Amino acid sequence: MPEPGSDRADFERLMRESYRLVYQIAYSVLSNAADAEEVTQDTFLTAYEKIGSLRDAKRFRPWVARAGWRLALNRRRGATRAMGRDSAWMACRPASEDPEAQASGREFEARLQALVDLLPEKLRAVVLLIGIEEMDVRTVSQILKIPEGTVRSRLHLARRQLLREVTR
Amino acid sequence: MTGCAKWTDALADCALGHAAEPALAAHLAVCPGCANALRESRATAALINEALDRRAAVEPPFHGPERVMARVSGRNRADTRAWWKWAAVGSLAPVVLIAIVLWTRRPTLETDVTALSTWHSPTQALLRPPVGAAWNMTPRLGEGFFKMKP
Numbered sequence: 001m002p003e004p005g006s007d008r009a010d011f012e013r014l015m016r017e018s019y020r021l022v023y024q025i026a027y028s029v030l031s032n033a034a035d036a037e038e039v040t041q042d043t044f045l046t047a048y049e050k051i052g053s054l055r056d057a058k059r060f061r062p063w064v065a066r067a068g069w070r071l072a073l074n075r076r077r078g079a080t081r082a083m084g085r086d087s088a089w090m091a092c093r094p095a096s097e098d099p100e101a102q103a104s105g106r107e108f109e110a111r112l113q114a115l116v117d118l119l120p121e122k123l124r125a126v127v128l129l130i131g132i133e134e135m136d137v138r139t140v141s142q143i144l145k146i147p148e149g150t151v152r153s154r155l156h157l158a159r160r161q162l163l164r165e166v167t168r
Numbered sequence: 169m170t171g172c173a174k175w176t177d178a179l180a181d182c183a184l185g186h187a188a189e190p191a192l193a194a195h196l197a198v199c200p201g202c203a204n205a206l207r208e209s210r211a212t213a214a215l216i217n218e219a220l221d222r223r224a225a226v227e228p229p230f231h232g233p234e235r236v237m238a239r240v241s242g243r244n245r246a247d248t249r250a251w252w253k254w255a256a257v258g259s260l261a262p263v264v265l266i267a268i269v270l271w272t273r274r275p276t277l278e279t280d281v282t283a284l285s286t287w288h289s290p291t292q293a294l295l296r297p298p299v300g301a302a303w304n305m306t307p308r309l310g311e312g313f314f315k316m317k318p
Binding site: 023 | 216
């Protein structure tokens with residue numbers, strides 16, 4: 001455990017840099033803002049306790065991203081209330097759209113959400129993670145511990161399946 | 169999507185950014201249905217990508233990092249309290265152990281009573297008369313008094 005003082009300040013800096021990423025990863029798995037927040041908090045508390053085992057501070061970000069991913073998956077598998085998905089992300093639509101377009105957009109997004117939930121776990125993981133702003137194929141492969149080529153092929157399969165279902 | 173069933177997968181791949189194979193390109197040139205399906209698929213794929221990006225761009229609560237640090241501080245305080253608690257338990261343990269040992273080895277009341285009942289004053293022997301033993305005996309018939317053994 002870090003000593004109070006400089007180690008704690010270092011941890012705080014690293015945590016602030018990665019907080020958004022971990023939250024978005026948790027949200028991608030749980031689709032629920034409250035659950036994502038709880039998992040993010042737990043992830044960083046665990047990271048604080050175990051930061052002594054991390055030799056290189058540069059590894060903090062992928063390390064904590066993977067930890068957040070695993071905690072979120074455990075929460076998703078274990079908690080029944082996590083099935084109460086929220087629609088916070090649907091409220092992020094551009095304000096310039098007219099109400100009719102917004103309504104049809106929300107309908108489309110709700111349908112897409114349902115289709116994403118129906119994807120096999122392996123495909124869903126890739127398609128949700130790659131949507132996160134700071135994620136690229138390499139980072140996703142590190143988090144999921146699969147080769148980059150597998151990430152690409154799963155991403156393509158997932159998108160094709162979604163496209164097929166949406167246009168059906 | 170109203171393209172030819174034979175080209176469904178190839179059209180989807182093409183809509184998702186893969187280059188059209190020569191055979192598909194040749195088919196698209198002569199099949200308006202598939203060309204239209206490809207345009208629609210590209211538009212839908214773009215909508216899907218936008219929606220997924222927007223979904224992933226959900227912002228965390230503003231005070232999230234502060235809450236983490238508050239919980240870290242709380243845990244540190246709890247750890248400190250736990251340290252003092254264990255130190256106090258550690259220092260009291262020998263005292264309690266010694267008290268238990270002394271308690272189990274204390275002289276019992278029964279032992280004291282027994283000792284008192286069997287105790288004789290040293291002067292008691294001096295006070296006893298020399299013929300004291302004869303006083304406690306009954307002479308038998310025909311037996312000399314002073315020949316008796318005590």
